[in-house]
Amino acid sequence: MFALQLQYEWKHLLRSPVSWLLILFLGAAMAFGAYNGRKHVTHRQASIAELQQAQAEKFTALATEADSIIKGLKKTDRWWLDPTNPLAIGALRRGGGTLVLKPTPEQALATGMSDLQPEAFILRIGEQHPHNSSDYDNPARLALGAFDLAFVIVYLLPLFVIAFTYNLLSGEREQGTLALLLSQPVEARQVFVFKLVARFVWLSLLIAVLWWPAAAWAGIPASVTAQALGVALLYNLFWFLLSLAINLTWQQGSAFNALAGIGAWLMLVVIMPAVVNMLAEKARPVPSRASYENDLRELDNQLEKERPALLDAYYAANPQLERKPDEEKTSRDLWLESFYIGDILKERASRVKAEYNEKVQHHADLVRQLMLLSPALAVYDRLTALAGTNRATQLAIQTQLEAKEHKWSEWFKSRYIANQPLSSADYPVIQAMVAPLEQKPAAYDHRGLLWLCVHLVLAVLPMALLRRQAAVLI
Amino acid sequence: MTVITIARQELRSIVRERRFQVAALVLSALFALSLYGAWDYYASLKRQHTEAARIARNQWDNQEPKNPHSAAHYGTYVFKPVYPLSFFDRGIDAFTGNTLFLEGHRMNEAQHRAIADRGELARLGVLTPAFVLGILFPLFIIVLAFNTITGERENGNLRLLLAQGVQPAALFVGKGLGLGLAVLSLALPFLLVGSVGLLLPEVEQQHWIRYGLMALAYLVYLGCFVHLALIVSALVRRANVALVALLGLWILMCLIAPKAAAEYAAWKYPTPTRQSYQKAVKKDLEEGVDGHDPSGEYSKKLEQETLKQYGVSTVDSLPFNWDGFIMQKGEEHETYVFQKHKDKLLAIYQQQQGVLETAALLSPYLLVNLSSQRLAGTDVHTYHNFLAAAEKYRVELIGELNNDLMLNFKYGDWKGTRDRAFFASNKKFEYEGPDLVQAWRVSRPSLVLLAGWYLLSGFIGLLILQRIKPV
Numbered sequence: 001m002f003a004l005q006l007q008y009e010w011k012h013l014l015r016s017p018v019s020w021l022l023i024l025f026l027g028a029a030m031a032f033g034a035y036n037g038r039k040h041v042t043h044r045q046a047s048i049a050e051l052q053q054a055q056a057e058k059f060t061a062l063a064t065e066a067d068s069i070i071k072g073l074k075k076t077d078r079w080w081l082d083p084t085n086p087l088a089i090g091a092l093r094r095g096g097g098t099l100v101l102k103p104t105p106e107q108a109l110a111t112g113m114s115d116l117q118p119e120a121f122i123l124r125i126g127e128q129h130p131h132n133s134s135d136y137d138n139p140a141r142l143a144l145g146a147f148d149l150a151f152v153i154v155y156l157l158p159l160f161v162i163a164f165t166y167n168l169l170s171g172e173r174e175q176g177t178l179a180l181l182l183s184q185p186v187e188a189r190q191v192f193v194f195k196l197v198a199r200f201v202w203l204s205l206l207i208a209v210l211w212w213p214a215a216a217w218a219g220i221p222a223s224v225t226a227q228a229l230g231v232a233l234l235y236n237l238f239w240f241l242l243s244l245a246i247n248l249t250w251q252q253g254s255a256f257n258a259l260a261g262i263g264a265w266l267m268l269v270v271i272m273p274a275v276v277n278m279l280a281e282k283a284r285p286v287p288s289r290a291s292y293e294n295d296l297r298e299l300d301n302q303l304e305k306e307r308p309a310l311l312d313a314y315y316a317a318n319p320q321l322e323r324k325p326d327e328e329k330t331s332r333d334l335w336l337e338s339f340y341i342g343d344i345l346k347e348r349a350s351r352v353k354a355e356y357n358e359k360v361q362h363h364a365d366l367v368r369q370l371m372l373l374s375p376a377l378a379v380y381d382r383l384t385a386l387a388g389t390n391r392a393t394q395l396a397i398q399t400q401l402e403a404k405e406h407k408w409s410e411w412f413k414s415r416y417i418a419n420q421p422l423s424s425a426d427y428p429v430i431q432a433m434v435a436p437l438e439q440k441p442a443a444y445d446h447r448g449l450l451w452l453c454v455h456l457v458l459a460v461l462p463m464a465l466l467r468r469q470a471a472v473l474i
Numbered sequence: 475m476t477v478i479t480i481a482r483q484e485l486r487s488i489v490r491e492r493r494f495q496v497a498a499l500v501l502s503a504l505f506a507l508s509l510y511g512a513w514d515y516y517a518s519l520k521r522q523h524t525e526a527a528r529i530a531r532n533q534w535d536n537q538e539p540k541n542p543h544s545a546a547h548y549g550t551y552v553f554k555p556v557y558p559l560s561f562f563d564r565g566i567d568a569f570t571g572n573t574l575f576l577e578g579h580r581m582n583e584a585q586h587r588a589i590a591d592r593g594e595l596a597r598l599g600v601l602t603p604a605f606v607l608g609i610l611f612p613l614f615i616i617v618l619a620f621n622t623i624t625g626e627r628e629n630g631n632l633r634l635l636l637a638q639g640v641q642p643a644a645l646f647v648g649k650g651l652g653l654g655l656a657v658l659s660l661a662l663p664f665l666l667v668g669s670v671g672l673l674l675p676e677v678e679q680q681h682w683i684r685y686g687l688m689a690l691a692y693l694v695y696l697g698c699f700v701h702l703a704l705i706v707s708a709l710v711r712r713a714n715v716a717l718v719a720l721l722g723l724w725i726l727m728c729l730i731a732p733k734a735a736a737e738y739a740a741w742k743y744p745t746p747t748r749q750s751y752q753k754a755v756k757k758d759l760e761e762g763v764d765g766h767d768p769s770g771e772y773s774k775k776l777e778q779e780t781l782k783q784y785g786v787s788t789v790d791s792l793p794f795n796w797d798g799f800i801m802q803k804g805e806e807h808e809t810y811v812f813q814k815h816k817d818k819l820l821a822i823y824q825q826q827q828g829v830l831e832t833a834a835l836l837s838p839y840l841l842v843n844l845s846s847q848r849l850a851g852t853d854v855h856t857y858h859n860f861l862a863a864a865e866k867y868r869v870e871l872i873g874e875l876n877n878d879l880m881l882n883f884k885y886g887d888w889k890g891t892r893d894r895a896f897f898a899s900n901k902k903f904e905y906e907g908p909d910l911v912q913a914w915r916v917s918r919p920s921l922v923l924l925a926g927w928y929l930l931s932g933f934i935g936l937l938i939l940q941r942i943k944p945v
Contacts, residue, residue, distance in 0.1 A: 029730075032734065032737075036737050039741060047747040047748075047749065050747070050749055050750075051749055054749065110594075112594040112597070113590070113593075113594050113597075116587065116589065116590050119747075131748055131749075132583075132748060133745075133746075133748040133749075133751075135583040135748060136745045136746055136747075136748065136751055137745050138739075138740065138745060138823045138826050138854065139566040139569040139570045139587075139854060139857070140565075140566050140569075140823065140826070140827065140830075140847075140853070140854050141736045141737075141739065141740050142566070142589075143565065143566045143569045144732045144733055144735075144736040145732075145736075146733065146737065147730075147733040147734050147736075147737045151733065155729060159725065254714060255713065255714040255717060258718060258721075259617075259717065262721055266610075266613065270599070270609070270610075271504065271601070271610075273595065273598035273599050274598070274599040274600055274601035274605060275507070275601055276595070277595070277596050277598070277599065277600050277601070278507070278600060278601045281511065281514075281515065282511065282514065285518070286591045286592065288518075288519075288523075289572055289585075289586035289591065290523050290525075290526030290527075290551075290572055290573055290586075291522060291525070291526050291529070292586070293526070293530075293573050293575075293585075294526055294529045294530055294533070297530070297551070298533070301533060301536075301537070304538050360591050363591075363593075364592070364593040367592075367593055368593070371595070376598065377595055380594070380595060380598060381595060389594065390593070
């Protein structure tokens with residue numbers, strides 16, 4: 001009999017022009033979302049390829065030039081352009097290595113924070129400077145938000161589900177088929193449950209059938225596509241149950257159900273996220289970056305004042321170095337001093353940074369706790385985690401980046417200190433130090449998924465409570 | 475007369491309905507919440523930036539004695555101004571850098587966008603008064619108005635009304651008026667309470683006028699939705715269908731159209747990548763004087779010309795310090811190049827906004843969104859106005875330092891220093907923001923289009939009502 005129900009629901013679906021319209025709408029939205037996601041990733045890839053190529057060409061040229069200089073075929077009178085000088089390559093603004101962040105194809109799933117993420121970092125001794133194309137993006141566009149697959153799932157999918165379920169029971173009553181159904185020689189409850197399951201199965205299949213090609217076209221790997229589909233289907237189940245609960249709880253007409261469904265959608269998808277962000281802003285404000293910059297600058301000034309005392313300590317610790325009066329210091333003396341002072345500055349700055357980052361983290365943590373207030377937040381959280389466009393992934397990249405910068409700095413400093421000019425053989429080593437970083441999604445803590453399951457249970461609850469009432473209705 | 479009667483009747487029946495009371499209550503609560511959130515945001519950001527600006531200037535004034543050109547490299551910070559109306563509409567505020575580092579030789583990009591310090595979930599929206607009025611209020615209108623005409627038709631009143639000789643136009647205007655009054659009964663208090671941010675003592679008068687225009691824009695926008703609701707209600711036979719159709723329109727206009735149009739605009743008029751932008755800047759920079767490279771081609775040329783002009787043979791016999799002179803010439807060239815490319819970028823943004831304004835044919839939300847930001851000073855133009863002012867200030871400040879180097883230091887003397895008294899006397903960054911005339915010029919197109927939307931939708935409504943069938 002279940003097969004019959006499935007067949008009936010399928011015919012019902014196919015014969016209604018409204019359902020075709022809805023399918024078309026969701027399909028078009030997914031296609032557009034996939035197109036934008038894909039474009040976002042390919043745009044980034046192209047820009048990165050350009051950067052990498054420029055860097056490869058630059059290093060090849062420098063290696064050749066270094067070779068000629070060492071062999072005495074070429075002379076250079078400007079040290080800051082000399083490719084055998086470790087400082088010219090490792091420390092100066094003209095030098096530096098470009099470390100690109102390779103976008104993974106799954107980023108097409110959810111833009112998340114990737115639209116602000118620099119596509120590369122320029123490493124120099126003691127610093128990593130972001131190379132960020134989004135500095136030139138129209139902020140008005142960023143503010144309006146991306147139309148990506150995550151948007152389609154989080155915002156539009158519930159509407160699709162509501163449209164297919166708002167008259168699940170009320171429709172039968174309004175058409176007069178409910179009485180007919182009840183007069184059949186089968187148990188009404190069974191018919192009813194089968195009908196629900198059949199509707200849900202078709203709905204899920206429809207979503208899967210629309211989802212798969214869209215995600216494939218966006219270039220998202222199959223495993224991520226499958227996981228995202230899993231999340232979408234759980235979300236689908238949530239809205240299905242909610243719509244059902246609305247049908248059962250009030251037992252009103254279809255118009256009322258549609259309105260209540262939209263109301264729930266509005267509350268959970270549109271209003272709640274905004275409220276959550278506002279609450280988090282109140283309870284755990286993000287510290288001011290204006291004062292952050294001033295604090296860092298204050299460190300600079302402080303260090304400038306402490307400089308003589310710090311240098312005393314430096315020369316005491318390095319008795320092999322001769323301390324000269326300021327006027328007689330060579331540029332080498334000054335550079336060596338600056339390495340020392342730079343390390344101290346970096347250490348102190350990292351403390352200021354940690355202090356600010358901790359507050360930022362507190363804010364982010366609270367928002368993630370408040371995910372409990374809306375399944376939309378939980379789903380978006382999961383999708384950005386799958387796409388590797390969430391905060392956690394950015395933090396993981398930042399850690400890797402710091403390690404790379406440290407390696408770069410130490411390598412160039414040691415070459416300069418040891419007075420070893422760079423040769424063409426060093427350039428492959430330098431290039432390896434700025435090998436691209438893969439933006440692999442960070443480990444997921446499953447909190448979002450957990451909350452989503454809680455939401456599912458909450459959506460089932462009213463039905464359990466209403467079993468009696470439902471029995472009366474049927 | 476009939477118009478007034480219909481309007482009065484409409485208003486009375488709406489206000490009596492439970493759904494009006496519930497929806498009004500919910501909306502008021504959300505609006506109050508949004509004001510509370512916005513108020514704190516605005517006040518603390520304003521305080522932070524004012525304080526930071528004071529500290530930054532203090533750091534400049536009290537820097538260790540150094541050569542004027544070293545001070546140019548030391549640089550200083552300026553911070554994005556916070557306008558009083560940003561509490562109402564944050565616009566692009568969270569997406570633009572808050573701090574700008576000013577130093578010799580280069581125009582930096584502003585850093586630290588507020589949104590970057592929030593997690594990915596912050597992208598799902600913030601509750602602001604503009605959000606409540608622009609996105610949620612139309613839903614309120616839809617819930618009130620979806621059955622305005624279908625309801626009359628369904629209970630047979632429409633036939634009676636038309637049989638009594640009521641003109642369809644009178645019906646449209648009367649119903650529109652009644653609905654409009656119901657909307658005003660909620661929107662006006664909102665807008666009045668929303669002006670609370672302007673009560674601070676230091677707020678200029680122009681912001682009151684801007685707020686007045688903003689309020690007007692929102693009212694006209696809500697009027698568009700009254701027209702839309704009437705049109706759909708007249709076209710569709712059943713109230714259920716009218717409701718679903720209106721909700722569909724709302725989703726399309728307020729949710730899908732803005733994002734879709736923004737994506738389309740970005741693909742149609744792409745902004746440059748960082749490398750192509752920097753490459754273009756670098757190319758232009760190389761075609762001019764570099765103050766740190768006196769042996770460069772353009773520096774040599776400038777040297778020849780200057781020597782000829784002063785009738786001397788070497789730069790050290792010039793009546794001023796050649797280093798300072800060439801430094802300033804380099805700066806002038808650099809800032810010309812930087813500003814040229816920034817303006818090019820702004821032109822691309824303007825093309826993108828042109829797409830949004832065209833897409834506004836599909837969605838008046840885009841228009842009210844643009845108008846409101848532009849009037850609140852949280853739009854791209856106002857932001858660029860700040861960047862340009864900061865760049866102008868940078869050139870003046872660095873110019874002051876170079877001038878000092880040129881007139882008061884000997885050629886080749888890089889060791890000479892200036893003390894705190896000198897740095898404290900340097901020009902200060904005083905920025906007011908665009909005036910009312912500029913704001914009006916920028917926001918006029920979207921305001922005019924919005925008014926056009928209102929009139930056109932009203933006109934179409936009248937046309938459709940003319941052909942209304944009583945059953």
